[in-house]
Amino acid sequence: MLEITGLRTGYGQTEIIRGLDLAIAPGQIVAVLGANGVGKTTLNKALSGLLPIWSGTIQFEGSSLAGATPADIVAAGLIHVPEGRKIFPNMSVLENLELGSYRRARLHRRTNLDRAFTIFPRLRDRASQMAGTLSGGEQQMLAIGRGLMAEPRLLILDEPSLGLSPLLVEEMFTLIRTLNQEGLTIMLVEQNVVQSLDIADHATILENGQCSIQGPAAELAANPALRRAYLGL
Amino acid sequence: MYTPAIVAEAMVNGLLTGAVYALVALGLTLVYGVLHIINFAHGALLTCAMFAVWAASELLGINVYLAIPPLALIFLALGYALQRFVIGPASRGDDANTLLVTLGLSIAIENALLAAFKSDTRTLSGDAAFDVVELGPMLLSRPRLIGFAVALVVALLLWALLRRTDSGKAIRAVAREKMGASLMGIDVRHIYALTFGIGCACLAVAAGLLLPTFYVTPRVGQAFVLVAFTIVVLGGMGSVAGALLGGLLIGVVESLGGLLLGESLGQAGIFVIFILVLLLRPTGLFGARA
Ligand SMILES: Nc1ncnc2c1ncn2[C@@H]1O[C@H](COP(=O)(O)OP(=O)(O)OP(=O)(O)O)[C@@H](O)[C@H]1O
Numbered sequence: 001m002l003e004i005t006g007l008r009t010g011y012g013q014t015e016i017i018r019g020l021d022l023a024i025a026p027g028q029i030v031a032v033l034g035a036n037g038v039g040k041t042t043l044n045k046a047l048s049g050l051l052p053i054w055s056g057t058i059q060f061e062g063s064s065l066a067g068a069t070p071a072d073i074v075a076a077g078l079i080h081v082p083e084g085r086k087i088f089p090n091m092s093v094l095e096n097l098e099l100g101s102y103r104r105a106r107l108h109r110r111t112n113l114d115r116a117f118t119i120f121p122r123l124r125d126r127a128s129q130m131a132g133t134l135s136g137g138e139q140q141m142l143a144i145g146r147g148l149m150a151e152p153r154l155l156i157l158d159e160p161s162l163g164l165s166p167l168l169v170e171e172m173f174t175l176i177r178t179l180n181q182e183g184l185t186i187m188l189v190e191q192n193v194v195q196s197l198d199i200a201d202h203a204t205i206l207e208n209g210q211c212s213i214q215g216p217a218a219e220l221a222a223n224p225a226l227r228r229a230y231l232g233l
Numbered sequence: 234m235y236t237p238a239i240v241a242e243a244m245v246n247g248l249l250t251g252a253v254y255a256l257v258a259l260g261l262t263l264v265y266g267v268l269h270i271i272n273f274a275h276g277a278l279l280t281c282a283m284f285a286v287w288a289a290s291e292l293l294g295i296n297v298y299l300a301i302p303p304l305a306l307i308f309l310a311l312g313y314a315l316q317r318f319v320i321g322p323a324s325r326g327d328d329a330n331t332l333l334v335t336l337g338l339s340i341a342i343e344n345a346l347l348a349a350f351k352s353d354t355r356t357l358s359g360d361a362a363f364d365v366v367e368l369g370p371m372l373l374s375r376p377r378l379i380g381f382a383v384a385l386v387v388a389l390l391l392w393a394l395l396r397r398t399d400s401g402k403a404i405r406a407v408a409r410e411k412m413g414a415s416l417m418g419i420d421v422r423h424i425y426a427l428t429f430g431i432g433c434a435c436l437a438v439a440a441g442l443l444l445p446t447f448y449v450t451p452r453v454g455q456a457f458v459l460v461a462f463t464i465v466v467l468g469g470m471g472s473v474a475g476a477l478l479g480g481l482l483i484g485v486v487e488s489l490g491g492l493l494l495g496e497s498l499g500q501a502g503i504f505v506i507f508i509l510v511l512l513l514r515p516t517g518l519f520g521a522r523a
């Protein structure tokens with residue numbers, strides 16, 4: 001579904017992603033793990049067209065994303081729910097969701113709104129509330145709901161559990177698993193290593209701008225070097 | 234000396250003029266709210282629009298009010314192209330550059346108009362300017378009444394556009410969260426250009442409403458933009474509702490100032506307000522939310 005080879009990108013002169021290879025097969029949850037500041041968000045920005053690709057290729061469902069604008073990429077069904085949510089604070093919950101289908105799946109807006117409200121009943125109660133006044137957890141639900149409005153083929157979630165209470169983190173991971181079981185392919189960027197490896201099929205560790213370790217999630221969870229470095233065990 | 238009837242008439246006249254001021258301010262505040270730049274070419278573009286109205290009426294013989302819809306569309310396209318192909322690319326995403334580009338554009342437009350039309354004062358021929366309507370004890374200018382009604386309708390349409398259509402929602406989204414908007418597949422450059430185009434379309438409508446009672450020279454836009462800028466600051470930078478209410482208020486202040494201090498000092502009241510707002514409430518009347 002997604003195939004990245006030799007990707008290089010960064011900011012100005014600073015190279016952050018240094019020849020990264022990664023593949024995501026349809027139907028999978030792929031966890032992308034790594035220390036703070038290693039370049040996970042930078043990778044996501046390159047995938048959604050916000051950062052130019054310096055070299056390497058990104059193939060999404062068989063076609064190259066070289067030179068594609070963020071709008072092209074959304075239209076193709078690669079939807080990115082960003083770190084920090086980036087919801088529209090000056091607009092209502094309903095309007096935020098509606099804009100999720102600005103470029104894609106506009107004709108299914110009604111049905112998908114119902115679906116988003118079924119997944120997140122709290123959003124239905126707050127449909128006319130300004131998004132900027134939602135709690136952090138509600139804002140994260142809104143960001144994901146807004147992403148789902150575009151009927152993603154591949155959904156990138158950048159730290160969806162950031163700033164949530166333990167109970168809500170639990171709920172969030174359950175939701176991610178449910179969405180995946182309903183057929184959605186997910187790239188999950190997370191700091192919650194244990195829970196991510198628990199629900200992911202495949203996982204990779206980002207280090208020095210490359211995917212240093214890749215493999216089935218269960219295998220990574222058992223890897224002694226990784227357990228020492230990331231789990232403190 | 235000032236009977237209630239005279240004061241009331243001055244206030245109503247102020248409201249009538251104020252609505253058209255508001256239209257000029259709407260374009261300015263919309264562009265500020267979304268692109269976060271002060272468009273220094275706003276006045277020159279208003280002058281352009283007024284010359285376009287004058288030409289449509291005097292050279293082509295089209296009724297001023299019938300000329301407004303096509304001119305609004307032409308200015309929408311013109312504004313779109315200006316932002317998309319001139320201001321946007323020339324400023325490379327740096328706001329300081331954008332200011333300079335719009336300033337340069339305004340100088341270029343003004344000088345082109347000076348070269349073409351000299352600094353002569355032009356008005357529409359005919360005496361429609363002196364048509365009056367009797368409303369109770371008041372005698373009101375018919376073109377100003379029309380201007381008021383049309384300006385309010387346009388403001389309402391703009392409001393509906395921003396609230397009810399996907400493009401309008403995208404404009405509001407880009408105003409506050411560019412990255413989030415991009416990730417929804419909203420083309421930010423398109424929205425910038427569209428916003429700039431809408432601002433120019435507002436100017437074309439305002440020009441068509443002003444000209445029946447006003448004159449046009451290659452510098453006329455600057456005077457209106459100074460007033461519009463006061464309105465934008467008063468209403469809160471970027472606030473559409475603020476621009477409308479601020480425009481009406483400024484219209485009344487100018488009219489009452491003219492009555493009490495004499496025509497030539499009418500505008501002095503506006504600048505007193507400008508300074509008071511900056512001192513007492515720099516975010517404007519509606520700025521807290523904007
Ligand atoms: N806009 C920017 N301009 C310049 N450098 C940036 C920019 N954004 C991020 N960086 C740098 O790029 C590096 C990678 O940042 P990135 O946000 O991708 O890390 P991350 O892996 O997502 O970290 P975290 O887990 O904390 O979210 C960091 O060193 C950061 O300082």
Ligand SMILES: [Mg+2]
Nearest residue numbers: 040041042083
């Ligand atoms: Mg990050």
